[in-house]
Structures are given as structure tokens and as C-alpha cells.
Amino acid sequence: MATEADTLAYLRSTAAIRDRCGQLFDLACADQLSHFRCDLTRLNATADYVIQVIEANYPDWAVPFHSRWRHFESGGRDRLAHLRQQAGTIDPLEWARIQFDLAITSVLLDAGAGAAWQFSEPGTDEVYRRSEGLAIASFYAFTAGTMSSDAQQPLQADAQGLQQFTPDRLAAAFQVSDRNPLVGLEGRAGLLQTLGRSLHRYPHLFGQEHPRLGNLVDALLPQVVDQCLPATAVFDVVLEGLSDIWPGREAIAQVNLGDVWPHSRLPDGELGSQLVPFHKLSQWLTYSLLEPLQSLGITITDLDALTGLAEYRNGGLCIDLGLLQPKHAGVMSDRHRPGSEVIVEWRALTVVLLDQIAATIRQNRQQDATQLPLVKILEGGTWAAGRRIAADLRDGSPPLQIQSDGTVF
Numbered sequence: 552m553a554t555e556a557d558t559l560a561y562l563r564s565t566a567a568i569r570d571r572c573g574q575l576f577d578l579a580c581a582d583q584l585s586h587f588r589c590d591l592t593r594l595n596a597t598a599d600y601v602i603q604v605i606e607a608n609y610p611d612w613a614v615p616f617h618s619r620w621r622h623f624e625s626g627g628r629d630r631l632a633h634l635r636q637q638a639g640t641i642d643p644l645e646w647a648r649i650q651f652d653l654a655i656t657s658v659l660l661d662a663g664a665g666a667a668w669q670f671s672e673p674g675t676d677e678v679y680r681r682s683e684g685l686a687i688a689s690f691y692a693f694t695a696g697t698m699s700s701d702a703q704q705p706l707q708a709d710a711q712g713l714q715q716f717t718p719d720r721l722a723a724a725f726q727v728s729d730r731n732p733l734v735g736l737e738g739r740a741g742l743l744q745t746l747g748r749s750l751h752r753y754p755h756l757f758g759q760e761h762p763r764l765g766n767l768v769d770a771l772l773p774q775v776v777d778q779c780l781p782a783t784a785v786f787d788v789v790l791e792g793l794s795d796i797w798p799g800r801e802a803i804a805q806v807n808l809g810d811v812w813p814h815s816r817l818p819d820g821e822l823g824s825q826l827v828p829f830h831k832l833s834q835w836l837t838y839s840l841l842e843p844l845q846s847l848g849i850t851i852t853d854l855d856a857l858t859g860l861a862e863y864r865n866g867g868l869c870i871d872l873g874l875l876q877p878k879h880a881g882v883m884s885d886r887h888r889p890g891s892e893v894i895v896e897w898r899a900l901t902v903v904l905l906d907q908i909a910a911t912i913r914q915n916r917q918q919d920a921t922q923l924p925l926v927k928i929l930e931g932g933t934w935a936a937g938r939r940i941a942a943d944l945r946d947g948s949p950p951l952q953i954q955s956d957g958t959v960f
Contacts, residue, residue, distance in 0.1 A: 555804040558823045562803075562811055563790050563830075565783065568858045569906070571817065571827040572899035578816055579900055585816075586882050586893045587900055591907075593873040598911035600872060604939060605912075605931035612916075612923075617860075617930035619654050619661070619839040622686030626677050630690055637694060638706055643847055648765030650843035652708040655764045656698055657689035658836040659742055659796075660721075663863065663955050665734035666948055670726055681947070685725075692724035698743070710762040713747025716740055735955055742796055749795040756792045767792065771844070780844060781853040786830075786837040793833060801826060809833065812895045827899055829861040838926055854924040859905025861898035863949035864937035865929070869904050870897075870950045871940045886952040897951065905933060 553561070561567050579589045605614065615621065623630045638649055661682060670684040671677070672691075679687050692698070696705025697720055700712040718740040727733045750762035758766040767788060774784045790809070797809045803823060810829045817825040834857050841851045859865060869875040875897065877883055887893045909920075909928045916923060941947050 553821055555822065558821070559803055559806055559808075562808055562823055562826060562828045563787075564828075565786065565830075565834075565856050565858055568828050568830065568902060572829075572858075572861075572902040574817055575814060575827065575896060575899040576903040579896070583816070584878070584896055586878055587896050588876050588878055589900060589904070590873055590876055594904075594907055594911055597868070597872045597874050597904075598908050598915065600940070601868075601908060601928070601931070601933055601936045602912060602915060604936040605928075608935060609931055614923075614927040614931040616841060616926045617838055617932065617934060618842060618926075619657050619686060619835075620842055621930060622657075622683050623690055625679060625683040625687060626672075626675075630687070634690075634694060634706070644768065647768045647843045647847055648763070649706050650846075651765040651768055651840060652698070652706070652763065653690065653693045654839045654843070655767075655836060656693060656708050656713075656743065657686055658832060658839055659746065660689045660739050661685050661832070661835070662735055662739065663953070665732065666946060668725075668727070668731055668733045688725045692721075695724070697724055708764045710747045710750040710757070713743050713750070713764075716743045716747070738798070741798070745796040745798075746793065749793070752795065753792050756788060767840075768843070768847075775849055778848060779850045779852050781856070782837065782841065782851050783853055783856045785840050785844070785851075786834065786857060789833050789837050789840070790830065793836075812890050814892055814895045814899075816892075827895055829898055829902070831861050831898075834858065835860055835862075838929075841926075854926050855920045857926070858902050859909075859925060859929060859933070861902050863951070863953065864934045864941070865905055866897050866901040866937075867941050867949045867951075868933055868937035869901050871937075871944055874904055875900055883951065886954050888954050893951070894953065905929070908933060 575584065578584050579587055582588050605612065638646060664681055664685055668684065669678050669680045670688040672679065672687055696702065698708040698712045698716055699705050700709050718737050721740045722736060725733055727736060750757040756767055756770045757763060770788060771780065771785065774780060794807055794809055797807055801808045801811050801813065810831055810833065811826050813825050814827050815825065819825055837857060845851060882893055909925050912928055913919060913923050938947065941949065
């Protein structure tokens with residue numbers, strides 16, 4: 552029988568994500584789930600739709616990684632160059648630390664904004680919404696030094712600075728008002744405050760004397776062998792360092808599991824056997840930390856060990872194109888909490904279907920996973936396709952109604 556330590560390690564692995572999601576997928580294919588069934592006859596049509604979107608966005612198929620950095624490029628502006636200029640004369644390692652500081656805080660503020668919120672970029676007439684708006688708002692909050700405790704070193708996110716990131720400070724930075732409401736305002740600020748406190752508990756990751764998110768770069772460097780680093784090594788430190796910040800979640804041996812949820816149709820046997828891990832924000836963050844590491848001359852290996860992201864763009868694509876079909880009216884009409892079995896099924900089936908869409912696209916292109924990794928198919932790709940069809944069919948909102956607390960989607 553697995554020990555608590557074994558179970559914790561397993562549920563924190565990407566292998567567990569695919570395994571547990573695969574179990575629910577098998578049940579869906581046998582029409583034994585309560586809320587969704589799969590129609591795999593729609594797989595080729597879905598892959599064709601994604602291919603059309605990729606070719607519209609990247610005609611030469613030179614697709615970049617799916618990461619937060621794409622959102623910082625919204626509107627064709629090179630905001631990273633502005634940040635680099637603001638940083639002044641620094642060495643490549645410090646530049647990587649700054650990018651980690653920015654990416655981690657921005658991703659953690661990236662949960663769905665709601666349909667009403669928008670951000671007007673300073674110095675321009677441009678207005679951004681949803682993920683792009685959140686990215687650009689967090690960019691300006693970071694460059695203004697709102698996450699640093701040292702006015703002389705504004706471009707950092709340190710423990711004290713994060714603990715001072717109150718809802719009022721977030722509201723001011725994100726232009727929130729009665730007329731411009733942001734979903735999950737308190738949850739977002741609370742997440743960063745909790746993160747600030749937790750940095751002190753992991754000195755081997757964030758530093759002893761001056762805990763800072765960017766110090767994760769230094770923690771990863773000893774794992775680089777022959778200038779290569781597995782993507783899962785980045786994922787592992789992200790999960791370890793951020794495990795304490797998630798509110799009100801499943802726990803084993805008083806260890807918070809994060810984005811892990813129960814489903815009653817899984818066999819109730821050993822400890823944790825009914826739990827389904829997703830680690831969506833942690834994987835989105837992992838994808839977003841790869842490029843700063845590449846800037847240090849490090850080659851990232853084993854990219855496809857990470858999974859597709861179980862979020863509402865990818866999941867919405869699967870519903871809107873008929874790969875996933877609701878089994879009762881309440882799936883679409885009711886408002887669901889992230890831990891509801893409707894949402895757990897939706898996300899789990901999405902993870903498996905993303906792998907199948909990717910395999911179908913590679914077969915169409917006669918390429919393998921090294922040439923066309925999942926991280927590129929997501930960017931090119933399923934996320935963009937999910938957004939496009941949501942805009943065509945609705946107002947851009949997901950097909951399901953989600954009661955978000957600002958920490959999952």
C-alpha cells in the first residue's frame with residue numbers, strides 16, 4: 552500500500568494528471584459519467600479547425616511556446632524591451648530573475664477576469680480585456696514596483712513586497728471600480744500575500760536572507776546537466792514552492808495539494824485514489840518560465856511530459872466543436888464551482904482530448920512531438936481556437952458558467 556509520501560509525490564506528477572484524467576475519459580467513452588459524454592467522431596474536424604487557426608496566426612508554422620510572454624506582446628508592442636531598458640546594466644542571471652519575478656506574479660493574477668473588466672494601457676488609447684488585459688495590468692503593476700519592498704530595487708517580487716500587495720493596491724493597479732469590476736479581486740490579492748509569507752518557508756528555493764521569487768532561477772541551475780534541463784524539473788520546483796498558497800483545497804498529511812479535486816466515479820481504494828490532479832496554473836507558470844531559462848543558453852527537454860491546460864479556452868473548444876457533449880441541461884444552465892464534478896469531468900476530459908488533438912495535428916503535418924510539441928499546439932493552437940469560436944458563438948465567454956474565486960481559472 553502506498554504511503555502518504557508516495558501518494559503526495561504521485562499526485563504532484565504530470566503522469567498522475569494523465570492517468571487520473573484518462574480514467575475519467577475511459578468512463579466517458581463508456582457513457583458512464585454523469586455530466587459529459589465524448590464524441591470522438593468530431594476529433595478530425597476539431598483538429599482541422601485548430602490547424603486553420605494556427606495557419607492564420609503562424610503561416611510558416613513557426614509557433615512560439617504557449618506562455619505569459621505572448622500576452623505581454625499584445626497589440627504588437629514589445630513591452631519586454633521596455634522592461635529590459637528599465638532594468639539597466641545587469642548580468643544575464645539577474646535579467647532571468649527579473650523575468651521570473653514578473654512571470655510568476657502575472658500568472659498568479661491571471662484567473663478569469665470576467666466579461667465586464669478592462670484595462671486602459673497608460674500612454675496609449677488601447678484597451679485590453681481578459682488574459683491580455685490581466686497580463687498588461689500586471690506588467691505595469693510590476694514595473695511600478697508594487698511587488699517590491701525596496702524602492703531602490705523596484706523590479707523584483709520579494710516576500711515583504713508581496714505581503715503588502717493588498718486588495719486596495721491591486722484595485723488601483725488594475726483600474727478596478729464599480730463600473731469596472733474584476734472577478735476574484737480579494738482572492739487574487741490574497742494569493743500573492745500568502746505567497747509572500749510562504750517564501751520564508753522555502754529558503755532553498757527563494758533565498759535565506761532576502762526571499763524573492765526570482766531566486767528560483769538559482770535553485771534550478773544545479774539541475775542543469777550539459778546545458779539541458781527537463782521541463783518537469785521546473786514544474787517540480789513550482790509545485791514545491793507554491794504548494795502552500797492555494798486556499799481551501801484537498802490535503803494529505805496536512806499538505807495542501809493545490810489544483811486537485813475529488814470525483815466519486817473513480818475507485819475508492821487506496822489513499823487519494825479518487826483525486827484528480829490538474830495543476831493548471833502551475834503548468835501555465837512552468838511553460839512561462841522556460842523562455843527566461845532558454846535566454847541563459849539552457850535547452851529545455853521533455854516538453855511533452857507536461858500536459859495540456861485544463862482551463863476554459865481549451866475546454867470550451869471541446870464543447871463548442873462537439874467533442875464533449877453535456878448529458879443534461881444543468882451543465883450549461885447552472886453556475887458551477889471549480890470543485891463540482893461537472894467541472895472536474897470537463898477539465899479531465901479536456902486534458903486527454905488535447906493530447907488526441909495534438910496527435911491528430913502531428914499526423915496531418917507528418918511531424919513528431921519534438922518538432923511540434925504540445926506547448927506549441929496550445930499556443931497556435933487550441934487556446935486561440937477556443938477563444939475564436941467563443942467569440943463567434945457568444946460574447947467570448949466560456950460555454951459553461953463558472954463561479955471563480957480568482958485562483959483556478
